[in-house]
Amino acid sequence: MLALSITNGLVIGIIYALTALGVSLVVGIMNVINFAHGEFYILAGYFSFLFAHTLGLDPMVAMVLSVGAVFVFGVVVEYTLIRPTYGDELYSLILTFILSIVLQSAYLLIFGPYPNKPPNWVKGATDLFGLFMYGNQRLAALFAGIAVIALFFAMLKLTWFGRMIRAASQDREMAELNGINTRRLNMLSFGLGCALAAAAGVILSPVFPVTPTAGVPVALTAFVCVVLGGMGSMWGCVVGGLILGLVENLGAAYVSTGYKHVFMFVILILVLLVRPSGLFGRSET
Amino acid sequence: MKKRWVFAVLMAAVVGIALGSVPVQAADTVKIGVVGPRTGGAAATGKAFEEGIQLATTYVNANGGVLGKDLEVVFEDTAGAPDKAASGFERLVTRDGVAMVLGESHSSAALAEIEVANRLKVPFVVVEAWADPITAKNYRYVFRAGPSNSGVVNDTIAKWVVHEGFKKAYIVAENTDWGLGIAELSKAALKSAGVPYESLVTERKSQDHYTELAKIKAFDPDVVLAFVYGTGLHYFVAQAGEIGLTPKAVVLDGAGPPSLWPDFWTNVGDYGNLECFVSSMHEKVELTPLATAFREAYVEAFGHAPTDYKSRSIYDAILIAADAINRAGTTDAEKVVDALESTELLVTRGTARFGTEKGGPEYHHWMPPMLVIQWQDKEQVVLYPPEAATGKLKR
């Protein structure tokens, strides 16, 4: 039981971390919290399902295309909706909250209420450590998640784009003075943030099929991750995600399955009370 | 300036669409209301209801209609939520002016609706909401032409468990009126049958059942009675297969429709094989000529054989309602209730007769026969009752 919970916790935790990275990126660069973050995750799942099932594409191709499509959608959203909210936190909160609900209703209308499940990449289950059987698709999700996160950090460290992101999130004004086109950067970063959510979505949707409202808990968990890890800290997201995943699953196993999601909120409130800057975050001036 | 223009145009468009079309005045018809989940987690049942409504309306109107006029059915969405159910029911009566209401497949919604029916004094025939209190409350205006929890457990599920000789059982129930109610009755029935059991409560919408399944596997049951009416059941069955609970243990879907929904096989994959479920409909078990007529009409209208038994349930209810109003000769509620009480009508699942014994759930209740069916290589094989069986349990 313990081993199963820990494994489950790690798998879910990596996916939480991936989603949280998307949020953290956008917050760090644009100081905007995208309440509709979960809906981009779901959209990718839907696209993945559409491309694989209706268009009959290879599952891997479908996944990549889905992430790309969501990236484009994210850029469009940034351009049309987010742009006028620069500097006004409340405005962006309200706008993205409304967007979240609009997208949820749109999904219900377009895709229907049944969960849509993109095809599994692998079937069956493996015997882990001789202790318990574990679904193969979940293991695949774990490895895929780690891979994407590693790719993201590599991008941050090694590429020109990554350097721009780091510069802009540390000091926006200086970055602008140094010639970085912050408008374009914002657009691309927002798109990238959505793409990260999309990646999480395509990875996990074969295990937990997407429904119109499944994005809300995803977004909430991502926010808690970011707060727990510290706003602006990428590593914080990863650590935060793993901690949340473990706490959730161990809590469900040993305390109560019904209150599984409450643990996350309790952590959020504790963090905000005791150390609002999170585990690795910079203190807000 | 440009912003204002864009805004004005968009607003005008939206307002125009919203207020533009006035609902067309209906022709002279007799209206009956149907409540059910057109949206929400059980929207597939709403679809099944729609199909049944279509076939029943055609049948009734082809056979004289209601009080000489055409029958019109207004289907209000309740999404399985008690608050939507109560307001939807009231809307049918106050806005649409229906003579009576039928339907519902969620017990919690039905329990809210019977209060409204009682307050507004409108006849209400419950179709597929199984919780006992619906008729056990003995409301004069409430009838049930469908299964009840005690009926399903005592006549079918408990007897099947004994018939197959299962040694240990595990009961999984969703935290709703139906789930908790049927779980309690199952526990009592298994106790008196001497079958040891354990139980747990789960969320209908839950997607991750690994922790619960680990607990169940530790108990090592022969049969798992899963009372979960939603896609939670799909994940349950799939994950039960993944962690190796099945095929050693047999899973019974205590509701039925989730195992028949179009996305069952997509979500469950191969692990759906050998899963059992409860149903009131099977091609080889057609109790009346009307059942055959229903199947043929269904194939003609929709191009494939009917799968979800709830389409047939609402069909029966509409026939019963039309018959009652015709015999009453009026849509006056009191006379319709009297007519309902004296119903003796041949429908697809047998002859409908409502109970008269007060004090329990048998009051105003007609219990149709239920079957236990197993998926064997994607074929539905009837296991119970023995007289209707088309095969044997495979493990």
Place this chain on the structure above:
Amino acid sequence: MKTKWLLLFVGLAGFAVLPWGLGVYHQHILIVSLFYVMMAASWNLLAGYTGQVSFGHAAFAGIGAYASGILAAKAGINPWLGVAAGTLLAAIFGFLVGVLCLKLGGIYLSLTTLAFSEILHIVINNEYEITRGTMGLQVPGLLSEYSKLGYFYIFLCAALLTLLVVHRLIHANMGLNFRAVQNDERAAASLGVDVVRVRVLAFTVSSALAGMAGALYGHYLLLITPHIPSLDQQFLVLSMTVIGGLGSFVGPIIGAFCLEILSEYIRVYGEYHVLAFGVVALIVARFAPKGLVGISKSVWERRRQAALPAVPVTDNGKGGARRGVT
């Protein structure tokens, strides 16, 4: 000035007798609209006037509803007392949350209120033995004889009370402080406005009003479900306020009535009203953040400007620095 009051009185009187001429169905719509007026006005107090965008407003309505409902259904307490208890409990929780969010601004506040709302939702669902969770809690009504008209007048009085409280808070001495806090916190603080006190007061009062609305609503519906403290309800309240006009007094009133009536129209075609409102709210928030009130104000303003005679450009030597270079 006097004409304004006369118009208001006549309008109110007219509205008060309106339900006599309507059927049961439309009376119901009016009652529900009044409920939303209470919710939107109290949320507006928080978000529109003190800049605290709380996503937990529906949760306070839920606290009021469940407190009152459980007392009535399980302990047999008179529903009227229950409503009072519910309001009080909501006020207490509002105070606590307000204090909790003291040091938090903007995003953190919204997240915390969202977390509070979700925790409440989960607790209600899990403790179904007391609350009956998603199955719904059946509660007695406020009137021993069910009467739509009776409920209409109850809600009308409650709505007027709510609006009165909000109005007093905004326009009294305290109120100027409210607006100052919203516009510029630091400036307000430097002028001696007790920012903390204003915020906590706003939270407490707004939550109490929501609690009262929720409790009354529960006893009207005769059924309390987790739908009342749900994110869907929060969204409805938010969009009503935004579309009507965030930060204006009449905005929430207009928004509540418009959206509720519209939703009944749309319902004939199916459950599209959430999507429709969402799209409209998005458009309004993006292009006309001051809502319907803001639009009508600017239309009014432009009409007024157009009606004024053109001011001749004369210069009596007072051109100042602009004229010429010295």
